[in-house]
Amino acid sequence: MPPTDLQRFKLPRGQQKKAQTKPNQNMGISRRQFLQTSGAALSGMALSSCGWRLAEVQSSPGPLPPNKMYMFTWAGYTDQDLLDEFAEQTGIEVIADVFDSNEAMLAKIQASGGGAYSLIYPSDYAVKKMVELSIINELDHSRLPGLANLIPQFQNPGYDPNNRYSVPISWGTTGLIYNSEKIQQPPDDWSYLWKFQQTLFRRLTLLNDPREVMGATLRMLGYSYNSTNREEIKEAYEKLVALKPAIASFTTDGWRTQMLSGDMNMAMCYSSDANEIMSEDEKLKYALPKSGSSLWTDTMVIPKFAPNVDAAYAWMNFVLQPSIAAKICERLSFATPNKKAMELLPDEVRNNISLFPPEAALEKCERILPVSPEMTEIYESFWTKLTSG
Amino acid sequence: MSVSTKNSPSTNPQSKLDIRRLGSNILGPAVLLGPAGLWLFLLLVLPTLIIFQLSLVPNIKPGDLVIPSGIENYLRVFEPIKLQVMGRSLFFSIGTTISCLALGFPVAYWLAQMAPKKWRNLLLLGFVLPLWTSSLLRSYAWITILRRTGLLNTVLTALGLPALDLLNRSSAVLIGMTYSYLPYMVLILYASLEKLDKRLLEASADLGSQPLETFWKITVPQTMPGIAAGSLLVFISCMGDFVDPELLGGASSMTAARLIYNQFLGATQNWGFGSAMSMVLIMFVTVGIALLLKYGDRDVAR
Numbered sequence: 299m300p301p302t303d304l305q306r307f308k309l310p311r312g313q314q315k316k317a318q319t320k321p322n323q324n325m326g327i328s329r330r331q332f333l334q335t336s337g338a339a340l341s342g343m344a345l346s347s348c349g350w351r352l353a354e355v356q357s358s359p360g361p362l363p364p365n366k367m368y369m370f371t372w373a374g375y376t377d378q379d380l381l382d383e384f385a386e387q388t389g390i391e392v393i394a395d396v397f398d399s400n401e402a403m404l405a406k407i408q409a410s411g412g413g414a415y416s417l418i419y420p421s422d423y424a425v426k427k428m429v430e431l432s433i434i435n436e437l438d439h440s441r442l443p444g445l446a447n448l449i450p451q452f453q454n455p456g457y458d459p460n461n462r463y464s465v466p467i468s469w470g471t472t473g474l475i476y477n478s479e480k481i482q483q484p485p486d487d488w489s490y491l492w493k494f495q496q497t498l499f500r501r502l503t504l505l506n507d508p509r510e511v512m513g514a515t516l517r518m519l520g521y522s523y524n525s526t527n528r529e530e531i532k533e534a535y536e537k538l539v540a541l542k543p544a545i546a547s548f549t550t551d552g553w554r555t556q557m558l559s560g561d562m563n564m565a566m567c568y569s570s571d572a573n574e575i576m577s578e579d580e581k582l583k584y585a586l587p588k589s590g591s592s593l594w595t596d597t598m599v600i601p602k603f604a605p606n607v608d609a610a611y612a613w614m615n616f617v618l619q620p621s622i623a624a625k626i627c628e629r630l631s632f633a634t635p636n637k638k639a640m641e642l643l644p645d646e647v648r649n650n651i652s653l654f655p656p657e658a659a660l661e662k663c664e665r666i667l668p669v670s671p672e673m674t675e676i677y678e679s680f681w682t683k684l685t686s687g
Numbered sequence: 688m689s690v691s692t693k694n695s696p697s698t699n700p701q702s703k704l705d706i707r708r709l710g711s712n713i714l715g716p717a718v719l720l721g722p723a724g725l726w727l728f729l730l731l732v733l734p735t736l737i738i739f740q741l742s743l744v745p746n747i748k749p750g751d752l753v754i755p756s757g758i759e760n761y762l763r764v765f766e767p768i769k770l771q772v773m774g775r776s777l778f779f780s781i782g783t784t785i786s787c788l789a790l791g792f793p794v795a796y797w798l799a800q801m802a803p804k805k806w807r808n809l810l811l812l813g814f815v816l817p818l819w820t821s822s823l824l825r826s827y828a829w830i831t832i833l834r835r836t837g838l839l840n841t842v843l844t845a846l847g848l849p850a851l852d853l854l855n856r857s858s859a860v861l862i863g864m865t866y867s868y869l870p871y872m873v874l875i876l877y878a879s880l881e882k883l884d885k886r887l888l889e890a891s892a893d894l895g896s897q898p899l900e901t902f903w904k905i906t907v908p909q910t911m912p913g914i915a916a917g918s919l920l921v922f923i924s925c926m927g928d929f930v931d932p933e934l935l936g937g938a939s940s941m942t943a944a945r946l947i948y949n950q951f952l953g954a955t956q957n958w959g960f961g962s963a964m965s966m967v968l969i970m971f972v973t974v975g976i977a978l979l980l981k982y983g984d985r986d987v988a989r
Contacts, residue, residue: 350752350753399952401952401953401954401956402952404956405749405951405952405956408749409749500852500855508954509954542938542939545937545938546854546855546937546938547855547936547937547938547940548938552934556834559834559836560835560836561834561835561836561854671746671748674954674955675955675957677954678949678953678954678955679768682768682769682772682941682946682949683768685938685939685940685941686768686771686772686775686939686941686946687771687939
């Protein structure tokens, strides 16, 4: 039991305070004064040290043993078999770190002032951004004989003329994956979502990407994915607000388990992810909206701070080999831009229209390109309004 | 027998002892506080000052020069849409605090007062055990439970009750967050309730008060420091939590923490605005702690 008779040892409050401050006064400076001045000094020091560059990317590579390489890639793009095969062929050990969005990858590269990565897998618009921020070096095509294997369209893509900085590794579209048992009428276009909003109530997820979602709405309204007209973007935003009650959540990866378990009936997704999930469940099908969708390409680049450039070129040549490209296309289920690899694919993979849509459908697809910072602000502010409402 | 000490080194005739005592007055505390102080300075004070400096630069992006020039970032924080986001954060935090208090107090009371003494520590350990697993995994577990075809609905439909559509709503977020922070609340309340003097309760019963009256007039004021400390801890943790609203909240779950995340790792890369919002959150928390220090530390024997 705690003793309650300590009361008689306690001073009344007034006297207690005096006793505490007495020793301080003898020291010449009170505790409060010390804290105040040191706080002011520190703040002054921090504020006056302006003129430093935020998150600058250094260009001095650190030393690394020649047979080791760090790679920064998407979650589904390499697996242990592939890394082992590469180690067998070239003797270089590769360690892969993963990221789930281009913005997170860029932020990490910039915040860490570079890092130890010799190879990075950005998407097409991120390549442009990285060139602007001068994070990546031009590629030496003489070291990349495999480039000739690519489909003509990918020899000179719009986001990187003549593949000066990047090598395309996979491409795909954005579309809708749906449960054919629960959805009577298959979706044909983005406008399906608005027409059948009631049946899809809270059983629909969209991607957690402002450019993809707003771009799809803009496309449905007849505008471009890369619209820089504030009125058009506002119209798309208002359309999405009308659809909002039917959307269960905005997720880029979380729809997979929910589609497989039957919680969700339709999800907006990337074609490579859709293909992977469709192989697990017969009922799920992929639809490419007929008014057009976004065409994305993932590429490989070598950053200027890469510690092991030779290993990076070795990896690029490795995956450009037709046999390897065909294998990863099949196993990891993403479309390959490698012409010779496509010839090696089994028929069922080559004719898979979710992986390789017909030319006519591809014509209507558009690439998402980076826009000016002011427009990015506008997209982001409408996105924040949409997700916080 | 007074507790005050008479410290007057200037009247000490031996000046050598004077220096030594001064040395020990400074050196002793310095050695004890040094490591923690350095850690605190490098990992807490300095980063906060850097965030403060960044928040004064409008529209700074990685790669720009850092020249503090204005408070535009702070003015942006007070736009209506951002205030709505802050409001949602406050709603989640206050709601979680209240439900943690409502659920945690009975458990802590039972543990501290009514559980058999020899089992007390074991029971407390058992209650805190979930904290040993990853908090992210526990939030994912709630998705499995609250899903439309999840555990909860399986049980409900087996019993013949209607299925609940809890996931991707605010209710799921509150459930998930309450679950995550309940052990902290129980621990702190337990520490406070353990010291409750049972003789006071006996005395009030002897003087004729009903059990409910005793609870509100004796138990709650006695444990007020514990309640305040526990509530503050849960409140602060909830304000900074962006995992639970993200996983469980669905389409309308943008909180202040997630907004800050978007500024740093999203497309805008506006580190200045993100820093300003962080400073505003830090201010909220500081105000809370100041209130606690002022009102929570009252002399309970009074």
